[in-house]
Amino acid sequence: xxxxxxxxxxxxxxxxxxxxxxxxxxxxxxxxxxxxxxxxxxxxxxxxxxxxxxxxxxxxxxxxxxxxxxxxxxxxxxxxxxxxxxxxxxxxxxxxxxxxxxxxxxxxxxxxxxxxxxxxxxxxxxxxxxxxxxxxxxxxxxxxxxxxxxxxxxxxxxxxxxxxxxxxxxxxxxxxxxxxxxxxxxxxxxxxxxxxxxxxxxxxxxxxxxxxxxxxxxxxxxxxxxxxxxxxxxxxxxxxxxxxxxxxxxxxxxxxxxxxxxxxxxxxxxxxxxxxxxxxxxxxxxxxxxxxxxxxxxxxxxxxxxxxxxxxxxxxx
Amino acid sequence: xxxxxxxxxxxxxxxxxxxxxxxxxxxxxxxxxxxxxxxxxxxxxxxxxxxxxxxxxxxxxxxxxxxxxxxxxxxxxxxxxxxxxxxxxxxxxxxxxxxxxxxxxxxxxxxxxxxxxxxxxxxxxxxxxxxxxxxxxxxxxxxxxxxxxxxxxxxxxxxxxxxxxxxxxxxxxxxxxxxxxxxxxxxxxxxxxxxxxxxxxxxxxxxxxxxxxxxxxxxxxxxxxxxxxx
Numbered sequence: 001x002x003x004x005x006x007x008x009x010x011x012x013x014x015x016x017x018x019x020x021x022x023x024x025x026x027x028x029x030x031x032x033x034x035x036x037x038x039x040x041x042x043x044x045x046x047x048x049x050x051x052x053x054x055x056x057x058x059x060x061x062x063x064x065x066x067x068x069x070x071x072x073x074x075x076x077x078x079x080x081x082x083x084x085x086x087x088x089x090x091x092x093x094x095x096x097x098x099x100x101x102x103x104x105x106x107x108x109x110x111x112x113x114x115x116x117x118x119x120x121x122x123x124x125x126x127x128x129x130x131x132x133x134x135x136x137x138x139x140x141x142x143x144x145x146x147x148x149x150x151x152x153x154x155x156x157x158x159x160x161x162x163x164x165x166x167x168x169x170x171x172x173x174x175x176x177x178x179x180x181x182x183x184x185x186x187x188x189x190x191x192x193x194x195x196x197x198x199x200x201x202x203x204x205x206x207x208x209x210x211x212x213x214x215x216x217x218x219x220x221x222x223x224x225x226x227x228x229x230x231x232x233x234x235x236x237x238x239x240x241x242x243x244x245x246x247x248x249x250x251x252x253x254x255x256x257x258x259x260x261x262x263x264x265x266x267x268x269x270x271x272x273x274x275x276x277x278x279x280x281x282x283x284x285x286x287x288x289x290x291x292x293x294x295x296x297x298x299x300x301x302x303x304x305x306x307x308x309x310x311x312x313x314x315x316x317x
Numbered sequence: 318x319x320x321x322x323x324x325x326x327x328x329x330x331x332x333x334x335x336x337x338x339x340x341x342x343x344x345x346x347x348x349x350x351x352x353x354x355x356x357x358x359x360x361x362x363x364x365x366x367x368x369x370x371x372x373x374x375x376x377x378x379x380x381x382x383x384x385x386x387x388x389x390x391x392x393x394x395x396x397x398x399x400x401x402x403x404x405x406x407x408x409x410x411x412x413x414x415x416x417x418x419x420x421x422x423x424x425x426x427x428x429x430x431x432x433x434x435x436x437x438x439x440x441x442x443x444x445x446x447x448x449x450x451x452x453x454x455x456x457x458x459x460x461x462x463x464x465x466x467x468x469x470x471x472x473x474x475x476x477x478x479x480x481x482x483x484x485x486x487x488x489x490x491x492x493x494x495x496x497x498x499x500x501x502x503x504x505x506x507x508x509x510x511x512x513x514x515x516x517x518x519x520x521x522x523x524x525x526x527x528x529x530x531x532x533x534x535x536x537x538x539x540x541x542x543x544x545x546x547x
Contacts, residue, residue, distance in 0.1 A: 029324050029382060033389035034519035038468050040391045041461070043359050045472075075360030075391070076351035099483055129494065136485045138498040164324050 008047055010079040013072040016050055016060045021094050021118065028164055032071055039071045047081040054087050063088075063096060091122045098135040109174040110159045112137065113145035147181050148174060152201045155208060171211055176219040180207040183225035183257070190229045193243045198250055206250045213253050224261035225249070231265035236272055327365075330380045334366050334410050336436040343368035343376065350375070352403045354395060362395050362405055375405045378430070384415030387524035388427050390464070396427040396444060406444065414441065421527035460526035460534055464519070467541045471515045474545070478508045507545075514545035 048065030052058075062069055063085065072080045088096060094115060107115075119135065120126055128146070132139045148156070158172040167173065184203045188195040194203075210216050225246070232242040245264045249255050288294070294302075338345055346367035353361040364377030377399075379392060388409060399407040408428040411418060419441055422429040428444030481488060482504050489497040518540050525534035 029327055030386055030389075031516060033386075033391065033523065034515055037389055037391040037394075037464065037519070037523075040354075040358050040360060040394060042465070042468070072360070074363075076363040077360045099485075132498075133486060136482065136501065138501045139494060140498060161325075 007084050009082060009084060011048075011050065011060055011082045013069055013077055013080050015058060016048070016062055016069055016080075016082070017053075018066055018069075019062045019093070019097065021090075021097050021115065022062070022066060028166070032067060032074070035067055036071045036074060039068065039077075040075055044068050044072065044077075044080055047083045049085060050082045051085050051087045060084070061087075063093075091119070094119050094122065095134055098137070108163045109141070109145060109148060110156065110163050112141060113148040114156075114160075116142065116145045117149055144178060147178055150181055151177055152204060154201075155204060158208070172208065173211075173219065176208070176211050177204075179219045179222035180204055183207065183222040186226045186229050187246055190233065191239070191243050191246060194246050194250070197247065203250055206253070209253045210256065215254055215256050217256070217258070221257040224257040227269070228257070228261045228265050231268055234272070236268035237265050324382065326382055327380055330382065330410065330412055330432065331365055333412075333432055333436045334378055334380060337430075337432055337438045338366065338368045338378075340437050341368075341370075343370050346375070349377070352377075352399075352405050354398045356394075356398060356401075358394055358398065362399055362403060362407060364407070367405075377405050377407050378410050379407070381409050381411050381418065384411045384413050384418040386520060387417055387421035387527045388425055389519075389523045390460070390526055393425040393427060393523075393527055396425060400426065400444065408444070410438075411441075417524070421524060424529060425527040456529050456531055456534060457526045460522045460537075463534065463538050463541060464522050467515065467518045467522070467537075470541060470544060471511060474511050475508065478504060478511065482508070510545040514540070 044065075046065070046068070048069055049063040050060040050065075051063060053061050060082065065082075069080065097115060098119075116131065116135065116137075119131065123134070125131060125134070128139050128142050131137070131142045135142070137145075148159075151159075155172070155177060159174060159177060162170045162172050181204070184200060184207065187203060188200060198206075207222065211219070228242055228245060231237040232239040241264060245260050249257060249260050335345055346369060349363050349367040351361045351363040362377050365380045366378045368376045368378070370376070379395075381388075392407075392409065396407050399405055406428065408430045409418070409422060410430045410432055412432050414431055419429060421427075422442040426444055426446075427442065428440070429442035431439040431441050433439055482501075485501060485504070489500055492500065518537050521533055521537035521540070524530065525537055
């Protein structure tokens with residue numbers, strides 16, 4: 001990165017253009033009101049940072065201060081203070097976008113992911129720890145951003161198109177897709193019959209349609225898909241039954257992960273849980289000496305338990 | 318210049334606004350003028366759309382997407398300037414009625430137009446009508462002073478957070494990755510908390526100044542005193 005000192009000048013805001021590497025293009029218009037009032041009443045106190053476009057002398061590219069710049073345009077300012085710096089290399093430009101903007105502007109994850117994709121493309125660096133160090137992001141954020149990048153482009157575009165909206169207004173939310181991506185990986189990794197029949201993109205699309213049709217109660221419902229698959233892994237339910245249930249889940253937009261899980265595997269999990277408790281109880285009972293004294297209350301509890309077990313076994317034949 | 322991103326809902330409102338301007342018999346201004354604000358204010362009146370009526374009178378329209386928010390101070394300032402003798406009449410345009418925006422426009426004497434489903438204008442607030450509830454100058458001044466205190470506090474606090482973030486690699490040398498991640502998450506959480514605090518206080522001050530609401534001003538001043546950590 002250049003270490004040339006910056007020069008402070010006044011620039012016509014219309015001669016500045018946004019930095020193409022700043023993916024934070026999704027501004028909620030009315031959230032700029034605070035800054036507009038401040039700029040109108042006291043001016044821009046912190047200069048923008050920009051560099052002169054080498055291909056277009058007299059025209060500047062913004063490094064820092066997109067919100068101030070947008071306010072200047074809205075307010076019709078003739079000139080804005082700006083520190084001009086030497087043009088950075090493409091990678092420096094990207095990394096500076098992260099270091100300058102990410103925390104201050106609270107980028108949505110999709111914006112982080114798209115920038116990170118460029119960093120990976122230009123630097124060739126894919127290691128999570130190195131990417132975290134270079135960008136100043138946590139490893140968890142890098143990991144989540146990379147998972148988002150695994151989505152088909154079409155789905156990324158849907159997320160981008162709603163990124164400027166309040167979370168309550170978004171349908172194609174980042175957290176929805178993180179859950180879908182996880183569920184899709186499990187389904188395709190563990191159920192070959194599903195992987196043969198549906199492409200990854202098809203599964204992701206069909207799951208996203210459930211959110212579009214508003215059939216989901218919560219995005220975390222997709223965690224029930226992994227539990228459903230686990231039921232086959234643990235031999236609680238046959239693989240054929242689970243496969244058929246997952247196919248129904250993919251094909252029927254009205255079928256929700258929780259409803260399908262409850263129908264197919266919930267009871268089996270409850271039985272597994274009861275069996276584990278029965279093991280623990282048996283171990284606990286074994287510690288009482290055969291000729292030891294049992295209290296009346298304990299006898300009564302055991303007797304009731306025995307009746308319940310007998311009743312259940314007889315009912316089940 | 319590359320145009321800044323615009324919310325698609327605003328783009329749609331802009332197009333509908335143009336239809337309504339045409340229906341009102343006005344001509345659309347292709348190259349809007351900026352009317353210098355003066356009065357110590359930066360910039361001027363331009364708006365999202367401008368029109369000229371048959372008498373060459375100029376109108377400037379500011380589009381508002383969220384009618385549930387009070388008119389912000391910067392637009393109240395511009396409306397005051399326009400009333401004081403600029404050759405332009407200023408209107409806000411909203412796609413839906415809401416008591417908050419309507420009441421604050423009435424108090425602040427800011428013209429408000431409703432864009433109907435038929436893409437015509439319905440005037441909800443006439444900017445030339447003086448209102449009995451016009452914001453008391455004293456409250457408006459207090460709100461302005463409070464805003465300066467809020468901005469200073471915001472700048473001081475976010476400045477140090479940004480400094481820490483910019484030096485994150487130096488500051489976290491020797492930390493284990495778990496501690497480093499926790500540190501960065503803490504910095505990010507602080508930045509978000511101050512940002513939300515600023516937005517909240519600003520909206521309260523806008524509403525207090527526009528409605529002459531002293532109680533709301535008091536609550537905003539209390540929040541400024543407490544900061545984002547409260």
